Amino acid sequence: MKPKTKPPRILNKLPTEVYKLLVCGTGESGELGLGPNESKIITRPREIPTTGIIHLSSGPVHTTVVTQNGQIMNWGINDDSALGRNTSFSPSLSESTESDATDSLNPHESVPTLIPDASFPQNTIFVQSTSGQSCTFALTTTGLVYGWGTFHDNAGTLSFTIDADDKVVTKAQRPILIQHLKNIVSISAGNNFCLALDEKGAVFGWGIGQQSQLGKRLIGRRVEQSLIPSRIPLPPSKKMRSIHTTSNTAFAIDRDGSIWAWGLNNTCQTGIAPGTGEHEVVAPTKVSALANLNIVSIAGGANHTIGMTRAGEAYVWGAFAHGQTGLEASSLLQEDSQAIGRNEDGKPTYHTPKKLDLAGVIGVAAGSNHTMAFTQDGRLYTWGLNDSRQCGLGPLASNRIDRPTRIANTAVSSLEVVAGSAGASILLILLTTLIILTTRLLLILPPYRGPPLPRKRGSPTHLLVVLGSGGHTAEMLTMLGGLDTKAYTHRTYIVSAGDPISATKAAAFETTLVQRALQSNPKASAGELRALQGTYTIATVPRARKVHQSFLTAPYTCLLTLLATLRLLHAPPLVEPGKQGSAPGAPDLILTNGPATSAIVVYASLLLRFLGARGHVDTRIIYVESFARIESLSLTARCLGWAVDRLIVQWGELAGKMGGKAEYGGLLVMAALERGKSEKSRKFGNNEKDMSNTS
Incomplete structure (x- = not known):
């Protein structure tokens, strides 16, 4: 009779409180x-259709949650396997292949999806997850840790662990x-390293430690060995109560309440105020500036940190250039000059923890350059960098929020008004300017702009x-096959x-045009041949x-693309025919079929037209929608229409879109391939002549 297998000991209980996200x-x-x-961009908090969440962790571009059943669900970018599951996706012909289209996201990455149970041993139940830059780790009820993805070192080299060989x-x-870990009760990951706390209060770390994130300097063989969990060199007599990580910094709180950092x-x-030339704390060091504050939780981003005390207070320290500490830079520089330091880039930092004007704080969190705090009365406050509306304060909020601001039902309703009216005269000036600019814009846009000026016969086009x-x-090159x-x-x-x-x-396309000109006019004189060949420019x-x-x-x-395009549209005079050369001034016709760069080119042309730049007033623009777009217009077409x-479309289903502007031109790509063999080829030729007549 076989002895009964002893069930594994349950160290970590599955939380029962369920949250909405x-x-x-x-x-x-x-x-x-x-x-x-x-x-x-979602400017205000929006609930996602996912229920039964008991734990959440988020990396820069992916998110992981633990469900009430102890399963792992995630979404986001899976380029480096941060999701730990198969997300391969092959869109159908009717779906967009254009990189900037809103419906081009991979549904297997952008929809919350469970990691299959078959990826783990039977009866595995998870209670916590933690997410890094391109890695994820999850903790089980029995104190084991599973992981997937990869670490990136400073040079971009990928590594994750060392196998049995x-x-x-x-x-x-x-x-x-993850081998060599047992009886773990908590995990916490930075960008490219991870910490684990066992039931005896020992802390283990592994990953990339090039900024001393593992509590020691790594040289030689120790660099590779750092991929295997090893004990962080904290004082043996000190037992840790909790572990916390920011992007590249680690903290541990011992059972006496002292804070250790590295x-x-x-x-x-x-x-810890650094010495001259010191930008790392190599070995775990007690943070004397946090003594007696009774901090119980720590969060942080790339360059700042926030700590929450048992009494519900919040303290911040570190960089504040983006408002991420919730401290106004101007007042800090005046009031607390002794606590201000400078990093290697010369930007100011605050190395003395400062209390925020918040009470009843029960939770803190941080992104790379923004911060959040939750209070016991159910309020959520946010501040810091807001360029992607990550603070959730609505579309009208500033790109930088310097003070903790409550997220309310109405956008920016809790922002303090700091400027009064400047008088009716300023308002009148603004309204007049707005009317003039709007009128000018309407006059340069179809259908309000007039026809192009008459051209001299034989003038360059x-x-x-x-x-x-x-x-x-x-x-595009297929459609231009019959270019005259x-x-x-x-x-x-x-x-x-x-x-x-x-x-x-x-x-290569230009070469075929030249060969065609030579074949169709074998007896042409040198002058006639130069006129037939023309010139071309390939601009990057x-x-x-x-x-x-x-x-x-x-x-x-x-902005770089826009500036380069503006310079290009003011090209120097024509060079010797038949060779690569510069364009003869402003284009008469711009022809595009997307994607994103074409939008910059069109907007650059509009800007020059708006400013009345010489030669650009009469430029015409034609957008040909991709052959792959059958039922809906691409984002580029909608932005430029x-x-x-x-706006020419190649499928009848799209005719009349954009308020009737979309013209059905037939299957231009197919017609170009079968030119001269079908009625469609003749329609394409007529359509091309229409394009020529436009300019």
């Missing part, structure tokens, strides 16, 4: 869990048991084509940086926005 901020990568059609595992695509300290985020990479480039080089004597092709394939295809502009690029940096890259002169 509300989200706000940017959802461009599905990190809000609102589904594939909600990639826009002593080899580095760079990425765990599915959950794996890791990155370039903005005094540990609460400039066609500007935006190549959107991949399928967009292929579609005598009608468009100069062609400019705009490609995005990092897209050499489109540039190569454009050059910075990419407006990369896939999954943060909204924090997108305005900067879009009001600004372009013609």
Whole structure:
């Protein structure tokens, strides 16, 4: 008779209190869990359709929750396996392949989804999760820890653990048991490291420790060995009660109430004033500035920290350039100059914990550069960087919230008014200016703008084509297969940086145009041949926005694209025909089929037209919707439809969209491929002539 297997000891009880989840901020990568059609910014907290949540953790671009059944549910970016499940997705032809379309999010990433039970041993029940930059860890009722995803070091190299053969595992695509951990009662992850607290009060750490996040300096073999959990060198006589992590800094609170800190300290985020040239606290060090405050919970972002006391008070320290500490910089610099330091970038930091004007605080949380506090009367306060509306204060709130501000039902209702009326005369000036600018804008937009000025016969004509990479480039060059080089004597092709394939295809396309001109006119003189060939330019502009690029940096890259495009539209005179050269001034016709960079090009042309720049007043713009768009217009088409002169669609289902502006032009791509063989080819030729007549 086999002996009965002793059931594992239950260390961690499954919480019974169930919560609703509300989200706000940017959802461009599905990190809000609102589904594939909600990639826009959510300016006020919105409940997501997920019930039975008992625990929540969030990384920069993914979120993990534990359900009341002890299962793991998550959503967000899975590029580095942070979700620990298969999220592969192949959209159908009718779905958008355009990177900036709102319905282009992967539904397997943007919809809250459970990790299959088969990914874990039978009867595994989870009670807590913690999320890093591209990694996730989960704690079971029996004190075991599972993990998936990867760590990134400072150079971007990926690593996650070391296997039984002593080899580095760079990425765990599915959950794996974290070895050498048992009887764990709490876990907490920073960006690229994790801490675990066992029932005896010992703290273990593993991951990337290049900023001393693991409580020691790592050199040589110790760098790889840091992927295996090892004990943090806290005083052996001290038993820890709780562990807390920020992006690159770690804290532990012992059973006597003392705070120990280690890791990155370039903005005094540990609460320890650094010495000259010191930007890290290598070994766990007691934070004397927090003594006797009786802090029980700590949270923080990239450069700031907030602590909550047992008495319901909140203390903050660290960087305050974005308002993330809730302390107004101007008053700090005047009142507490002795507590102000400077980081390596010269930005001010506050290294003495300062009490916030909040009472009855029962919980604190922090993002990279913003902070939240919850009070016992059910109120939620938020402050800090708000450029993606992550503070949840509505669309009219400032991009920086310097003081704790209550999230109310009405946007920014609790913000204090600090400026009065400047008088009726200023209001009159503003209204007059608004009327003038609006009138000017209407006069340059279709359908209010007049026809183009008559052109001299034989004058150079400039066609500007935006190549959107991949399928967009292929579609565009296919539609231009029958281009008349005598009608468009100069062609400019705009490609995005990092897209050499489109540039190569454009050059090859020009070669075919020249060969066609030679074949159709073998007896042409040198002068006639130059006129037939014309000239072309392949211009590169910075990419407006990369896939999954943060909204924090997108305005900067879009600005770079806009500036480069404005310079391009004021190109130097025409060079020798038949070769690559510069464009002859403003384009007569801009032809585009998306995606994002085309919007910058169109808006740059509108800006020059609005300012009355020479040659740009008569520029015409045609947008051809992608062949893949069958039932709905792409985001780019919807954004540009009001600004372009013609919006041509290739499927009858889209005709009349955008208030009747969308014109059905037939299957232009298919017609171009079968030119001369069907009636569709003749329709395409007529449509192309219409495009030529537009300019």
